[in-house]
Amino acid sequence: MKDIFFTPGPSELFFTVEDHIKNGFKNNIYSISHRSSEFKIIYEECINRLKSFLRIPQGYHIAFLSSTNEIWERIIQNLIEEESGHCINGAFSKKFYDFAILNKINATAYNYKNQEYKINEIANSHELLAITLNETSTGIMCDGDTIRKIRSKIDSLIALDCVSGIPSLPFNINDVDTFYFSVQKCFGLPSGLGVWVYNDKCLDKHNKLKEKKNTGTYHSLHKLHEMSQKFQTPETPNVLSIYLLSKVLNDMMKIGIENIIRDTNYKSSLLYNTINKHESFSPYINDKNIQSKTVIISNCKKESDYYIDILKNKRLIIGKGYGKVKNQIRIANFPTHSKEVFELLCDEITHIK
Amino acid sequence: MKDIFFTPGPSELFFTVEDHIKNGFKNNIYSISHRSSEFKIIYEECINRLKSFLRIPQGYHIAFLSSTNEIWERIIQNLIEEESGHCINGAFSKKFYDFAILNKINATAYNYKNQEYKINEIANSHELLAITLNETSTGIMCDGDTIRKIRSKIDSLIALDCVSGIPSLPFNINDVDTFYFSVQKCFGLPSGLGVWVYNDKCLDKHNKLKEKKNTGTYHSLHKLHEMSQKFQTPETPNVLSIYLLSKVLNDMMKIGIENIIRDTNYKSSLLYNTINKHESFSPYINDKNIQSKTVIISNCKKESDYYIDILKNKRLIIGKGYGKVKNQIRIANFPTHSKEVFELLCDEITHIK
The missing domain is CATH 3.90.1150.10 (Aspartate Aminotransferase, domain 1)
Structure with missing residues (x-):
């Protein structure tokens, strides 16, 4: 054993990963250009499988980044002008808050140590509210009902950290504006890829913001979105990981x-x-x-x-x-x-x- | 065939990569924690091999990022306060310049279309001068002598883009303060890892700068450096790629x-x-x-x-x-x-x- x-x-690792990696060698996946039609097919297939498997509604879009740490930084750069709210129940939700502070964002911390979010305490005035489906450091879960209640009370953008939750813990995607995860948890892949899902409301907010502040370069949301529409990435991405994610999604869809x-x-x-x-x-x-x-x-x-x-x-x-x-x-x-x-x-x- | x-x-791919990936499965490399002693050994070995193979002098340090696009952005955030100079001879050196402009840096472009750098034109007043060992878009090389001449004339920090040059095109590392590359070119690895080498002068500059401006979060230079000293990364990195790079370096050292x-x-x-x-x-x-x-x-x-x-x-x-x-x-x-x-x-x- x-x-x-x-x-x-x-x-x-997901039990099919080794075979998929081997097939990737046979099919030259790790040598093809990231600007080639072969890569665009892999990219499109991966996006379509994510949308189908996770039942991502119309008006939501997907970009590939390198880690959840990066996605936290990009959310702060691209979706927050001055302030944000953060429900904190462990080290990772705290880290997102810390990143906001480092970026001179006037961030508010709602601390819930080993207890449920107290929705009535959360102000309805935030530009963006950050919540967590599953805090990997403390083993605290937020169920779909709670997320729905937050959505019904809060008008701001809602960002849901799904790192160690998706696809095992269900929630209604319409209850959040952006969610994200990395592939080395529930998807059973080697680490090195983050998946960022964002809706049209995020794009609208970003498009206003980008006139006012520095939203980054190759991974600013409009650049990611523009390239994603062409089934490409701004930089040479982790092709192996996008390929494997697509294959594992296909396996999971069969289950x-x-x-x-x-x-x-x-x-x-x-x-x-x-x-x-x-x-x-x-x-x-x-x-x-x-x-x-x-x-x-x-x-x-x-x-x-x-x-x-x-x-x-x-x-x-x-x-x-x-x-x-x-x-x-x-x-x-x-x-x-x-x-x-x-x-x-x-x-x-x-x-x- | x-x-x-x-x-x-x-x-x-480098001809040994497939075997190394397979051995990685046998040894659970893609499942181990990035905070484990097993990972720290892989990290340290990779750093030591880079230093030995590339003959990196004392006072130079190494960090792992996800792409050269990211390294351009991090150099701008972490090493430039107000202005920089960019020798441009193709699309990639132009992109670094464009990133600086997007970051509100007062960047100067020295355009050398299909010709040698004209060293006498380059001002000696830049905070950082960006040059390119090998422009992948135009096939223009800069030899070690030219880099030495630039060093002898210019007092500023010198950043050398080595993406498709290292280790095949020799230069004296002491002639630059920072250099970087990604692994999908000469190292023959799957894409998704950037290697950033920086010296103490870069650290000094960064440590002064970080009091004055936003230098990023998880990948600010001091955070990368602090974690690197412990043979770790701030985020969950592309472990597979760091492992493979170490193995391929070992093979190249034998050659x-x-x-x-x-x-x-x-x-x-x-x-x-x-x-x-x-x-x-x-x-x-x-x-x-x-x-x-x-x-x-x-x-x-x-x-x-x-x-x-x-x-x-x-x-x-x-x-x-x-x-x-x-x-x-x-x-x-x-x-x-x-x-x-x-x-x-x-x-x-x-x-x-």
């Missing part, structure tokens, strides 16, 4: 997004049950409404290395707590993790003394 | 940089001789001092598609002229192209009617 990675990203969501729910229930029953473990997040289904975090009696090493000996690789936290483990529940390997993992956790 | 790509990037340079000279002489003798072709750049050895451009009597298709039928894939140019072909001469395949290519070109 080989190692199975349950780390929260980079993680276990079906409903089945992926259903299996995510089953596997997360199994793991939370296992943790709840075990005397050495307890869920870090107690409120079941916000317990993440894709990044499950447990407190543990001993230091995390003890448990990580026991499972590593069984070739099951789990993650440690985020940052300097010592008594936590983090376990990813992504589409590539089958029910069978999750049952195996839960069995092994149950037997830990 | 499979297709052989002589396109000027993305191009033919030796002198042998790579010598073979580059041999192959380029062969191709220029072939072009000069053929009645349908003539070199686009006539001045031998600036004729590129790595991206050879030829004018041709008929439209380029005619010649491209003939060679494609022989499974030899060459490039068309840059942008909208119709009567030009571009041929890459990179380290992965053996003398044997170059002899084959020249034979086939000779026989074109």
Whole structure:
């Protein structure tokens, strides 16, 4: 048996990735020009599959960047003039806020440590409100109902961080104006590609803004959008990653997004049950409404290395707590993790003394 | 026989890349955390090999970004306060200048269309002077002597674009303060990684600047430098590409940089001789001092598609002229192209009617 990675990203590769990479060599995908018709076909196919698989409505568009860190910076440059609001429930939502501050944006932080967003506290005056579908650092999820409630209360642009949530955690895309993710989480790909989805309202805002401030160069939103309409990127992109994403989307479409969501729910229930029953473990997040289904975090009696090493000996690789936290483990529940390997993992956790 | 790509990037992969990618799967490289000790070892090894192979002197440092377009933007944000000088001899050096203008930099263009840099024209008052080792769009090379002469005349920071030049075209690194390249040219890797080398003088300049202006967020130079000292990146990087670069550097070190340079000279002489003798072709750049050895451009009597298709039928894939140019072909001469395949290519070109 080989190692199975349950780390929260980079993680276990989607099980078809190795074959797709090999086929890419046969078909010269990594040598073709990014200005060639062959590349444009790969690009268009990837965009069409994203739109179809994620059911992206009309009026929403897609651009490829290199990471979510980059997308945070581009959102700040391209969609915010003076101020923004940030619902913060972990290190990554905090980092987006920090980026805004570094960019001299008058950003407001709404801090929700281990609790639901308090929608009534959020001002309706922000240019853009940043929320998070799944906080990878703390394992806090925001469900579709909450996002809908925010949409009904808030008139500003809404940006949803979907890094470790999409496509496993459902939400209504019409409830947000922009969302984004990177491919090394639920899509099970090598890291190095960020996907940015934005709607016409974002484009309108950007087109007004670009007359007033510096919105960047090759990756300013209008440049990304202009090139994207031609199935191209402004720079030489990570062709390998766009190619692999398209192939994995095709595989996931065959499985079906409903089945992926259903299996995510089953596997997360199994793991939370296992943790709840075990005397050495307890869920870090107690409120079941916000317990993440894709990044499950447990407190543990001993230091995390003890448990990580026991499972590593069984070739099951789990993650440690985020940052300097010592008594936590983090376990990813992504589409590539089958029910069978999750049952195996839960069995092994149950037997830990 | 499979297709052989002589396109000027993305191009033919270095001949060891497929095996290295496969080994990466065996060793779980694409699943490991970018904060793990395993990744830090890969990072450190790659940095050490770059320093050793390219003979990077003390006081120079290395950071990984996603493309040369990004490095242009970061240089402008991080090393230029008000103004810069740009020696322009093609579309890419022009693009760097355009990026500076978009960033409200008072940039000066020195235009040298198909001719050597006129060093005496260049002002010695720039904060940073941008020059190009090899212009991929026009096939114009700048040799080490010229760079040395510029260094001896100019006190400002000197930035050298090495995209399609390094490691095949030699220059003295001490003659520049920063240089950069992307890996899909001479290193024969899939696209999606830029390498930025900068010296202590750049760091000093940046550290003063960062108090005065917005130098970016996750990829500001001090953040990149701080993380690089810990063999890490600020964001989840393109781990696959850093891993492959390290492996290919190791292969190139076994061949030796002198042998790579010598073979580059041999192959380029062969191709220029072939072009000069053929009645349908003539070199686009006539001045031998600036004729590129790595991206050879030829004018041709008929439209380029005619010649491209003939060679494609022989499974030899060459490039068309840059942008909208119709009567030009571009041929890459990179380290992965053996003398044997170059002899084959020249034979086939000779026989074109």
